[in-house]
Amino acid sequence: MPARAIPKRDAEQPLPFTGDSVNDGDFAPDLNTAEHGGQTPPLTRSTRSHSITAQTLSGSYSRNPIRSFAHQTSHSFADTPQYASQGVRERSSQLASYALDAEEYQDRPHRHSFADTDTDTASGRHAGLLSEYSGGRASPDSAWADTIDEDSEPETPETVIGPDHHDSAFFSPSPRRGNDAQSRDARRASTRSKVPPVVVQDTERTPLLPVPRLSRLDSQSNKHNQASDHVRKRRPASTLPARVRETLATGREHLAHLGRSVVNPKNYTRGVVVAHALGSLQMVSAVFLGLLLNLLDALSYGYILFPLGAPIFSQTGPDGISIFFVSCIVSQLCYSLGLSSFRGGVGSEMIEVVPFFHKMAYSIMEQMEGEPPEAVIATTIVSYCLSSILTGLIFLALGAFKLGNLVSFFPRHILIGCIGGVGFFLVVTGIEVSARLGGSLNYDLETLHKLLSADTWYLWSLPLFLAISIMILQRMVKSPFVLPVFFVLIFATFYTIVKGIFHMDLEIVRDAGWIFEQPEAGVKFYRFYSYFKFGSIDGAALASTIPTMFALSFFGIIHVPINVPALGAAVKEDNLDVNRELIAHGISNTLSGFVGSIQNYLVYANSVMFIDNGGDSRTAGLLLAAATAAIWIAGPAMIGYIPICLVGALIFLLGIDLMKEALWDTFGKCHKLEYLTILAIVLIMGIHDFVVGILVGIVLACVSYVVQSSRHPAIRASYTGVVAESTVRRPRADGRYLNKVRGQIRVIKLGGFLFFGTIVSVEDYMRSLINEDHFEKQPVSFIIVDFTHVTDVDFSSSEGFQRINRIVSRKKVKMIISGVSFASPVGRALQNVGLLDEADDDEGCAPPQVFEDLNTALESCENEMLEVFHKHCNSSASKRQQTTPPMSINGTNGTQQIATGGSPTSYGASSLNPAFASPRRGARLVAARSTARETNHDSLSLPDSSSQDAAPSSQSAPSRWRNFAQPLRIILQTFEDVSTRNEDFWHVVAPYFERKEYLAGAVLYSRGDDPDGFYILEKGRFRAEYELDQGSFFEVILPGTTCGELPFFSETDRTGTVAVENDSVAWLLTRDKFNELEKKDQAVAMELLKVGFKLTKERMDAITSYVLVTAS
Structure with a gap:
């Protein structure tokens, strides 16, 4: 068939087995000379240039030792290293010609290789450049810049590779020069065309008048324009002010829609009124349920907002409830007015931050010891508000920069540990509130005797029993009404027993510790605003709480990316944008801080119950905010009638549930190290300090990651050359020889991220390949380390490979690197430590060769082994005497086959013969001898370099087919x-x-x-x-x-x-x-x-x- 000339391929080429096109610039960005037709770059790796100045500087550094090796971490390299694959294809062709006796064997210019010799010389370390072996076109893997001139000729079906042939870039022809103008005109015409032509495949079903394709402008109707405008209007903004304006505009749209609905007369027909009446009844029930949940949470968690055990804060329980209600009102208004995608979302105080508030309060009391109580309370409540503002700003930043998924990168077991720590704190707080302890719970015998005393044990045992009972009841009855009905029954049962059966005075019951103390007379619902005395604030004490504020903010922001998707799945809300919810939370928390309240968020459990019971509307949310405001305005007088066992049961319930989630649900489901991390966080946060617990958890998570990652082997697979061979089609004699010596090639495939924890196992495995026991069984000449599946390496791993190269070099084993791009992070990391630089004379260690892919690396190793084969054949032919070979003693002739699996001495070779100085070299020479015998290149006896009576011949002996004509x-x-x-x-x-x-x-x-x-x-x-x-x-x-x-x-x-x-x-x-x-x-x-x-x-x-x- 006629040959079709194509242009020489450009620098872009496909990587084998990937289908990806790479450019030579990705591997060696500095090869500008090849691109512009300059001098051919060297075919060997470029080495560091040693000028006089560089030698002087290096000498000065050697005279002034650096105190720390960290100063050498920024290793510079003068020249960009080159791949060792340049010239491999040409040498493969020449070796094949030697196998076919088409050419006389010519030894290649020496390059440093432990495969050639077991003696390391200075000339071997300073190798020369490979010569050009043939005048043909360069290898596709070379960087030569030759061009193939192509004559312009008419294109015919025989000379054009059609588009149906999905050939790679190597075979894709470039555009004809003669058609450049026509192609440019065609492109301009296609650009100007508004209506593309209609292509119709005529069949018996084809209509006579096909529907024409309309242009883009004509195909858009007014309805489509409106839809596109709506989509364009809803496109998320890129800047923070724009996103805030977008969120506020959404809220205004909902208000405008509500106003239009109110004044619309169609909404006042009989059917509409009946439907609205039924819906309103269901909405009222949902509002009542939501109000009851807010009230219970306020009595449980709002009441303990301040550390009531401290004398300064002993009377701030009602103020904590008021602050709780303000936070609920602000968040509910923000979410119901359109900032949130959830129409029936319920906002409430972030109860998990209560332990952090206690930490801040105790820190301020310690810093302001001896100061007036008013100053301590003022500083404390301002720190609460500033923490809310800080949390809101972080929410806004995350939403503005679209970082809603950032929290997903935080280790889950640390989050679970923090949740368990909060549960531990709530259990302790439940004991403190129920047992009416005068201060914080101390872990000593005195506190234990107090809790077990006759007048105290039943005060905290009853709430704990009620909490356990409600947990069992919730497992038996799957209904959202179980919790509110249970606590309403507790309230009714308590007063039925106290007033209906025993007719006891409430003061006696209150003194016995069953009911909360009656607030001071005349306490207003807004009394907490009187605590804001900015002139009494201690700046130093306030600043000492900043770390706790950030820890509190961190613990607060992790709820939204977790609760929002879960709530969306529960209520089937598909149009969900986590970043929008983050902005909504940012606005609500910032406003809450500015109005003197604390953090809030969208509560998952309350929202699900509220929506399931008819509160899936923004009107219901607004009614809930109004009802909560009414309860707040009613004042804290109701606190004096709330049973302590009810509040304690709620606190115990949440605390036990959180600890169960952290310690029980994860038992046996996570790694042992992760479970120990969770347990350590829970104990440290509950007993010692919350901030320290989070920091310890992060440190333990890092240690756990290192330990677990180190156990995962970095070595994906390891093969000998018998299994891993190149895809080069070689002559039969070369193939037979390689089949006998391929076992001296070892391929090690690495994967993943290599760091200080995994490089140790890699080094140990490579040491095992060259130890004495393994080396005697299977000698190794080449170790190919394949980095194809490696994502990155750290500094320790890069240094480890430099150490490994020195170790294997001492055993005369050549380490080769494949699958590395010099422009990738892996390539840069290996260059930064100097692994690819030429070694100094006194080190005796050559840098490893680098190949683009494993196939080329295997081909290079096979070529080096074939060098031994053809060199042996050439030397044997030149020393062979033109006499009849001697007969063996047992009468066998010279064509006897000799196995190659044994040791060299089994063939009569002396251990003193230099040809058998090492097991590897001896095995290669024995394989070369047997292969040459099979192709009639050699006689029975192995030439001895020490014999002087062998007369060299000027011409090699003919092979069995030399005298035959082609083909x-x-x-x-x-x-x-x-x-x-x-x-x-x-x-x-x-x-x-x-x-x-x-x-x-x-x-x-x-x-x-x-x-x-x-x-x-x-x-x-x-x-x-x-x-x-x-x-x-x-x-x-x-x-x-x-x-x-x-x-x-x-x-x-x-x-x-x-x-x-x-x-x-x-x-x-x-x-x-x-x-x-x-x-x-x-x-x-x-x-x-x-x-x-x-x-x-x-x-x-x-x-x-x-x-x-x-x-x-």
């Missing part, structure tokens, strides 16, 4: 291991092959083409690329191998695209010639078919193995 010679070399037929059989097929010469850049065939030929490559290099839905990969086809056999013999479409990388010579068997062969000699055609399928099976095994290795 019979290449056919025999290609089919030698897959067919038992000899030259007498295969000479029949030789005339059917046609010699073809291809220039670099030609395309033999593309994916989807008809299989009109079967190729045997004699000289040059092909590249086959496969584009699949799962990704793409490529193969390198060297002389002595085939391509296109499977589609040709199976008569199916081409599965890949094959292009010529270097000027090549191939032998082509066309379809017509094969049909002619089948007619004249059926046996030869059948044997050729079997050979093709055997070769395909070998390639499929290699490709499948590589795919699985790469994906692992």
Whole structure:
């Protein structure tokens, strides 16, 4: 088939098995010379330049030692390192030519490699540049900047790769120069066109007048314009003022809608009035339920807003209730007026912050010891309000910058521990309130004797019993009315027993500790505003509470991203925006702080009960706010009639429920370290300090993460070269040799984030590969560390790889890095520690070679092993005497097969022979000897370098096929291991092959083409690329191998695209010639078919193995 010339590929190329296109600039951003046609960049890794100034500076640094190694963490590098893959493809082609006896072996320019020698010399460390081995086109993995001139010619169906062939960037032709103007005009015309043409596939069902496509402007009706304007108006704003204005505008819209509904006469018809009346009754019941919940919460948690055990705050219980009501009113108005997406959302005080308030109050009392009580109370209540304002500002910032999901990154078990700490505090507070302790609960024997005394134990035991009873009842009866009905019954039962049965005076009951003390006469509902005496505020004491304020704010903001999505799922609210809810909470908390109240939030449990009972409207929310305001204005006189056991039961109920969530529900469900972290947070927060508990929890979470991550192995998989081989198609002799020595290659695939906790296991594993016991069983010459699945490495890991490189270098093992981009975080981290810099002479450690992918790294290692094979064949041929080889004692002839699995001494090799100085080198030379024997390159005896009587020959001995003419010679070399037929059989097929010469850049065939030929490559290099839905990969086809056999013999479409990388010579068997062969000699055609399928099976095994290795 005619070859189609294509332009030389650009810098962009697909990575194997990824389908992603990468640019050479991603790997080496400084390769400007290659892009602008400058000098060819060096084919080896660039090393650090050592100028006189640099040597002087380095000497000065060595004379002045640095006290800390931390000063060296910012390691600079002068030149951008280069990939070691440059020139690998060219060397692969030359090695294949040596295997086919097409060229005389020429040793490559020396590069430092422990695979070549076991003696480290200075000349090996300072290696030269690789020479250009062929005059053909450069490898696709090279950075050469040659261009292929292309003559302008008319495009025909035979020369154009159609759009149906989804070829990679390597095979995509560039636009013709002659058609640039036409293409530009076509683009302008398509840009100016308002109405695109209608393409109709004519069938018997096609209408005669198809519906035309309208232009974008004509297709928009007024209704669509209104819808788009509405969507555009609802688009979230980007700045904080704009988002606040948007939220306020939403509230104004709801107010305007309410006003229109009031004045609309259609809303006053009989049916509407009846429907509204029924709805109002249900709404009233919901409002009553919400008011009852607010009242119970106020009596439970608002009453303990200040530490009542301290003498200064002993009379502030009613004020705490008033502050609680103000916070509820402000939040309810904000949410019901449109700031929140939930129409029936219930706002209330954030009761979880009460422990932090007590911490702040005690801190201020300690700082202001000896000051008047008015100053202490003023400073305390101002700190409460400032904490609310701070919480509101944080809410606003999170909503404005759309950080609603930020809290999701915080460890869940720390949050659960904090919740358990709050539960512990509430249980302790319930004991303090119920037992009427004079101060805080102290963990000593005196307090224990007090709690167990005859006149106290029943005061706190009864509320605890009631709390446990309601928890059991809630598990048995699934109804939202259980809680309010239960506490109403407690209230009714208490007064039935006290007044109806025993007719006791309330003062006696109050003195016995069953009812709260009666507030002072004349206490107004707004008395707490009289505490704001700004002139008496102590600034230093106020400043000391700032850390607690931030801890309180942190604990407050974690509720919204958790409660809001849960509430949305419970009430089936689909149009939910967490950032909008954050702004609503920010406004409500900020306003609450400015009006003298505390934090508030959207309560999940109260909102669900309120909405389920008919409160799913903003009107119901406004009525709830009005009813709460009425209770607030009624004053705190009701407190003197509330049973303490009722309030204590509520406090115990919430405390036990929170501790159950933290300690019981997580038992056995989380990791042991995480559970210990939760337990430590609960105990520290409940017994010692809340802020310290959170900090300890964060530290323990970090330790837990490090320990758990360290246990997860960073090594995804480890393979020997027997399993992991490159996709290069090599000649048969090279393949046989590599099959015997591939075990000296070790591939280690790493994954995830490598840090100081995981690098230890990597280092231990690589040490185990080179220890004495393992090294004797399986010598290792190359260790390829694949970073394809590594996301990032920290400084400790980068230093660890530098240490690992020194360790393996001492054992003459070469470490190679693959799958690293120099522009990625992994590549930069390895450069920053100097891992890729050329080592000094006194260190004796070469830097590891770096390859773009694992396939190229494996190809490079195989090439270095083949160097030993061909060097041995060349030296053996030059030293072989032209005499008959000696016969063995047992009478066997010189063509006897020798196994290669044993030690070198089993073949008569002396341990003093330099060729067997190490197990690795000896195994490679034995494999080379046996492989050369199989191809008739060597005699039975191994040449001894110490013998002086061997007369060298100027020419190498001929191989078994050297005297055959082409194409019979290449056919025999290609089919030698897959067919038992000899030259007498295969000479029949030789005339059917046609010699073809291809220039670099030609395309033999593309994916989807008809299989009109079967190729045997004699000289040059092909590249086959496969584009699949799962990704793409490529193969390198060297002389002595085939391509296109499977589609040709199976008569199916081409599965890949094959292009010529270097000027090549191939032998082509066309379809017509094969049909002619089948007619004249059926046996030869059948044997050729079997050979093709055997070769395909070998390639499929290699490709499948590589795919699985790469994906692992």
